[in-house]
Amino acid sequence: MSQYHIKNLEEYFQVYRKSVQQPETFWHEVAEEQFVWRKPWDEVLSWDFEKPELRWFEGAELNITENCIDRHLTAQGDSTAIIFEPNDPDEEPQHISYKELHKRVCKFANVLKAQGIKKGDRVCIYLPMIPELAVAVLACARIGAIHSVVFAGFSSTALATRINDSDCKLVITSDGSFRGKKTIDLKGIVDEALKSCEGVESVLVAKRINSEITLKEGRDHWLQPLLDDASDECAAEIMKAEDPLFILYTSGSTGNPKGMVHSTAGYMVYTAYTFKNVFQYNRGDVYWCTADIGWITGHSYIVYGPLANGATTVMFEGVPTYPDWGRFWQIVGKHKVNQFYTAPTAIRALAKESLDLVTKHDLSSLKVLGTVGEPINEEAWHWYDENIGKGNSPIVDTWWQTETGGIMISPIPFATPTIPTFATLPLPGIQPCLMDEEGKEIKGNPASGRLCIKFPWPAMARTIWGDHQRYKDTYFSTFKNHYFTGDGALRDQTGYYRITGRVDDVIIVSGHNLGTAPIEDAINEHPAVAESAVVGYPHDIKGNALFGFVILKESGEERKQENLKKEINQLITERIGPIAKLERIQFTRGLPKTRSGKIMRRILRKIAEGHTKDIGDTSTLLNPEVVDEIISDKK
Ligand code: WT7
Numbered sequence: 084m085s086q087y088h089i090k091n092l093e094e095y096f097q098v099y100r101k102s103v104q105q106p107e108t109f110w111h112e113v114a115e116e117q118f119v120w121r122k123p124w125d126e127v128l129s130w131d132f133e134k135p136e137l138r139w140f141e142g143a144e145l146n147i148t149e150n151c152i153d154r155h156l157t158a159q160g161d162s163t164a165i166i167f168e169p170n171d172p173d174e175e176p177q178h179i180s181y182k183e184l185h186k187r188v189c190k191f192a193n194v195l196k197a198q199g200i201k202k203g204d205r206v207c208i209y210l211p212m213i214p215e216l217a218v219a220v221l222a223c224a225r226i227g228a229i230h231s232v233v234f235a236g237f238s239s240t241a242l243a244t245r246i247n248d249s250d251c252k253l254v255i256t257s258d259g260s261f262r263g264k265k266t267i268d269l270k271g272i273v274d275e276a277l278k279s280c281e282g283v284e285s286v287l288v289a290k291r292i293n294s295e296i297t298l299k300e301g302r303d304h305w306l307q308p309l310l311d312d313a314s315d316e317c318a319a320e321i322m323k324a325e326d327p328l329f330i331l332y333t334s335g336s337t338g339n340p341k342g343m344v345h346s347t348a349g350y351m352v353y354t355a356y357t358f359k360n361v362f363q364y365n366r367g368d369v370y371w372c373t374a375d376i377g378w379i380t381g382h383s384y385i386v387y388g389p390l391a392n393g394a395t396t397v398m399f400e401g402v403p404t405y406p407d408w409g410r411f412w413q414i415v416g417k418h419k420v421n422q423f424y425t426a427p428t429a430i431r432a433l434a435k436e437s438l439d440l441v442t443k444h445d446l447s448s449l450k451v452l453g454t455v456g457e458p459i460n461e462e463a464w465h466w467y468d469e470n471i472g473k474g475n476s477p478i479v480d481t482w483w484q485t486e487t488g489g490i491m492i493s494p495i496p497f498a499t500p501t502i503p504t505f506a507t508l509p510l511p512g513i514q515p516c517l518m519d520e521e522g523k524e525i526k527g528n529p530a531s532g533r534l535c536i537k538f539p540w541p542a543m544a545r546t547i548w549g550d551h552q553r554y555k556d557t558y559f560s561t562f563k564n565h566y567f568t569g570d571g572a573l574r575d576q577t578g579y580y581r582i583t584g585r586v587d588d589v590i591i592v593s594g595h596n597l598g599t600a601p602i603e604d605a606i607n608e609h610p611a612v613a614e615s616a617v618v619g620y621p622h623d624i625k626g627n628a629l630f631g632f633v634i635l636k637e638s639g640e641e642r643k644q645e646n647l648k649k650e651i652n653q654l655i656t657e658r659i660g661p662i663a664k665l666e667r668i669q670f671t672r673g674l675p676k677t678r679s680g681k682i683m684r685r686i687l688r689k690i691a692e693g694h695t696k697d698i699g700d701t702s703t704l705l706n707p708e709v710v711d712e713i714i715s716d717k718k
Pocket residue numbers: 333378379380454455456457458459480481482483484485486506568569570582583584585591594595596
């Protein structure tokens with residue numbers, strides 16, 4: 084018997100054709116195949132992109148943790164669900180079996196209940212990559228609380244904004260986190276954030292670094308003693324198919340971060356289906372995704388997708404550089420990883436280091452390699468293929484978004500022939516198309532345009548928390564009756580897609596989605612700054628880096644520019660986090676603006692990229708003279 088789920092290109096086309104011609108039958112069959120439902124659905128799909136309203140598996144009842152844990156207890160209770168690899172290579176890894184995971188999730192769920200958390204309440208999770216993070220996520224799902232995981236690299240201000248936006252009642256954090264040689268005071272960040280979060284009633288603190296912290300009387304509790312006293316049985320809350328499972332924030336091109344709301348049944352079915360097929364996962368394989376659970380990649384492809392398949396999923400606490408640049412490859416060898424999923428930015432950084440750090444480790448277990456988060460350049464693709472995959476592990480270049488919940492366009496390993504930089508073909512059930520500027524679909528190949536999706540898929544986000552209008556405006560208004568991704572793409576002769584990057588003001592830096600508006604807001608808070616504009620430009624390792632054009636107030640012009648630059652980046656670090664720091668800052672006297680006062684970022688982008696001529700049409704500018712000035716001042 085072949086170990087592959089979709090076995091060859093022909094089978095892929097067959098499955099794909101069915102998924103498009105009879106989407107409801109297709110998803111009905113997928114949903115029936117491997118899940119436990121407390122009650123079956125009445126209707127597979129009802130949808131309206133105008134409203135927009137999307138309902139999958141309406142009428143069904145389930146709990147996702149029964150599918151991710153309980154369902155596996157009889158047949159494979161003793162097999163490993165999670166391998167925890169600590170930051171310090173000398174610390175013992177933990178192998179958490181499905182049975183053990185069940186106990187830990189139930190205990191945690193009971194602790195949440197004892198804190199007064201009920202179905203529908205929001206819980207903020209701000210934790211490093213330790214087992215408690217996965218357990219906390221699942222414990223929320225167990226009792227129907229909506230988790231909102233905030234990446235533990237975000238600052239206290241960013242954390243507070245997210246806690247308040249969704250009115251979280253409880254925060255789960257740790258005393259601190261390890262990051263290579265450093266420790267980070269997470270509890271201190273939470274304390275700072277909570278000064279402006281009145282709705283938070285309690286804080287649960289996991290002990291990780293054994294630092295001295297203060298617990299606020301009546302609000303903060305050490306987690307472990309509560310877990311010790313809790314029962315290890317907790318009945319799963321019965322959820323409706325469309326009940327929200329979690330909120331995850333992502334940056335938009337303007338305004339506050341958007342709390343994308345994901346549903347229960349559709350999200351489960353889609354992440355499980357795509358995990359199995361995109362990684363050709365088989366029981367007993369060891370799968371490792373290097374992302375943080377604070378991002379959608381971690382939600383869908385460290386926790387839910389793998390566990391719904393009874394997989395063994397690796398959780399790595401540390402960084403690729405500690406104790407040396409060989410750490411990833413050492414872990415692959417140590418745990419005999421079969422599927423390895425990482426970001427192009429990591430590959431580019433690793434490719435710059437000595438090959439000895441790769442060759443001294445045994446990578447022979449690897450079968451499938453993956454990338455996600457941004458376009459991968461050809462050089463990095465070949466390095467990955469030759470040195471890590473040894474030319475015989477297919478690379479899946481997976482395109483998707485926080486909003487899509489799961490992988491959308493990707494090769495199926497051993498079925499879809501890969502070409503560097505191409506995400507290739509849509510997964511079953513996904514109907515992408517390219518639109519021109521007038522909103523007409525571009526048929527035929529080759530073609531290039533704005534990437535849209537014309538039919539719903541089960542894992543799509545259902546709304547933006549508290550702002551359905553914004554959901555409609557952002558995703559369903561640019562092109563009538565289509566979901567607009569915000570990305571540009573081209574399609575070659577054979578129908579393969581290549582994602583070319585964002586067409587809006589979102590910039591992908593090291594695979595992280597950053598909106599320009601919040602960064603500019605942070606810069607503008609500096610007392611010496613009058614106005615600013617941030618754009619992205621190509622960067623060797625990060626893919627894109629940030630370039631800030633900053634106009635100073637008169638008072639600021641006397642200040643030393645080096646100091647100002649430091650202070651501006653400090654502000655950004657405080658307001659958003661170090662990932663949003665500017666790589667380059669140029670002080671200017673003006674910014675190119677349209678007559679209506681809108682900054683022409685297209686021109687600044689050209690300048691940041693290093694162009695000195697042909698920077699595009701400047702005739703509609705209010706102040707074309709500033710363009711030359713900015714170019715001649717640029718170093
Ligand atoms: C944006 C979404 C999906 C999890 C991580 C990022 C870019 C993502 C690829 C890829 C080219 C990619 C897109 C997309 N992107 N994967 N394989 N090739 N670009 O999630 O933070 O929501 O960002 O990442 O621009 O729109 P996210």
